[in-house]
Each structure stands twice: as C-alpha cells, then as structure tokens.
Amino acid sequence: MIRTATPDDIPTLHALVRELAAYEKALDEVVATEEQLHQALFGDRPAAYAHVATADDGGGEVIGFALWFLNFSTWRGVHGIYLEDLYVRPERRGGGHGRALLTELARICVERGYQRLEWSVLDWNAPAIAFYESLGARPQDEWTVYRLTEGPLARLGAA
Numbered sequence: 001m002i003r004t005a006t007p008d009d010i011p012t013l014h015a016l017v018r019e020l021a022a023y024e025k026a027l028d029e030v031v032a033t034e035e036q037l038h039q040a041l042f043g044d045r046p047a048a049y050a051h052v053a054t055a056d057d058g059g060g061e062v063i064g065f066a067l068w069f070l071n072f073s074t075w076r077g078v079h080g081i082y083l084e085d086l087y088v089r090p091e092r093r094g095g096g097h098g099r100a101l102l103t104e105l106a107r108i109c110v111e112r113g114y115q116r117l118e119w120s121v122l123d124w125n126a127p128a129i130a131f132y133e134s135l136g137a138r139p140q141d142e143w144t145v146y147r148l149t150e151g152p153l154a155r156l157g158a159a
Helices: 007-023 034-042 097-112 126-134 150-158
Strands: 002-004 049-054 062-073 078-088 117-119
Touching (some): 002 097, 007 049, 049 097, 062 097, 078 097
Parallel strands (some): 078 117
Antiparallel strands (some): 002 049, 049 062
C-alpha cells in the first residue's frame, strides 16, 4: 500500500533516511533532524513531499518511502518531479513496493501534466540501475551533476 506521508511518519522517515545513507556509505553526512524534515514536508511553506510504502500484512508498518519535490523544465515549460530519495528496507525488497512508489509518482506526473520524473542513482548501485531500467528509465549520461556545499557555498554566497 502506498499513501501520502503524515506528520506521524516523521520519526520513521528520519530513520529510513539514515538507513539509506548507511546503505550508500554516507551515514556520516546525514545532519538532517526530525524537525527539519517536519518543516520541509509539513511547515508553513512545504518544499518537499513524501509517500510511504506500508507492509502488506495490514499492520501499517512503514517499510519504504519516496521523498520528492518539484523541478521545472524551461525547455518543456512545465514542472516535473525530482525524486530525491527512494528506499525500501532490504528485507522487504522484491515485494513491489519500490515499483508502487514510482508508479504513484508517475501517476501524479500524468494527472498534473508534469512531463518528467527524474532522479539520480549511484553508479555502483547495480540492483537499483537494473530495476530502473526495467521500468523504461534511461540514464542521462551526457549530464554531470555539480554541487556546492559548506565552505564553497558559503564563500560564493558571501561574494
């Protein structure tokens, strides 16, 4: 089952974010707090959205999530969805929850007239790459992601 995340899901979402970071060998980079997640998703001006996957046993246990936000294509003239994180607990993978989360985001795109659903994947994550390609997703290998953080971001912002 897929549903929109609620404020009650914040502790679990935070735990899942940390699990994902550990899987991606970057747990030491996670500084986000539960309060920050709450503000981003449910504050006065939400800038991000989340859906959760729950266990099929009827207990409602959250076992995965998709956290996303809107982007915009100047070439297409419409919004799209950028999927920041997609994660299903390892012991629950293979049950269709990741596909169901992506299906929900694709449904939102179609319903709202968005023309892109995009995300990044680590180049070593072969299982995820195979899964995404099985859905028809294709890498955009002519583009390279750049990022400014911490010191370089602060220096440029202060210039």
